[in-house]
Amino acid sequence: MAKQVTIDTEECIGCQSCVEICPEVFDFNNSEDKAFVTNPDGGDIECAEEAAESCPVECIHIDE
Numbered sequence: 605m606a607k608q609v610t611i612d613t614e615e616c617i618g619c620q621s622c623v624e625i626c627p628e629v630f631d632f633n634n635s636e637d638k639a640f641v642t643n644p645d646g647g648d649i650e651c652a653e654e655a656a657e658s659c660p661v662e663c664i665h666i667d668e
Contacts, residue, residue, distance in 0.1 A: 606645050608667050609652050613638045615663035622655035622664060630655060 609629055611622075618637040622630040628647045630639050649666070656664035 606668075607649050607652075609641050609644055609656075610665045610667070611639055611641055612663040612665065613640065615661050617661055619660060621658045621660070625658055626651035626655040 611630075613636075616638045618632070618639065620632050620639060622639050623632050626648065629641060629643045629652045631642045632639050652664075652666060656662075656666055
């Protein structure tokens with residue numbers, strides 16, 4: 605079963621660390637100053653997990 609990557613945009617502070625670490629899964633909405641998921645099925649799941657671990661507000665979730 606594929607893992608699903610989501611961002612709680614209410615919690616996102618727009619630091620963009622996830623985008624820098626894993627641009628194949630995350631992108632940034634400049635008008636809202638929030639990150640968003642471009643590949644919810646995870647793409648490189650190790651990359652997405654590293655981004656989740658780096659998130660200062662822990663708003664990235666990876667579920668099966």
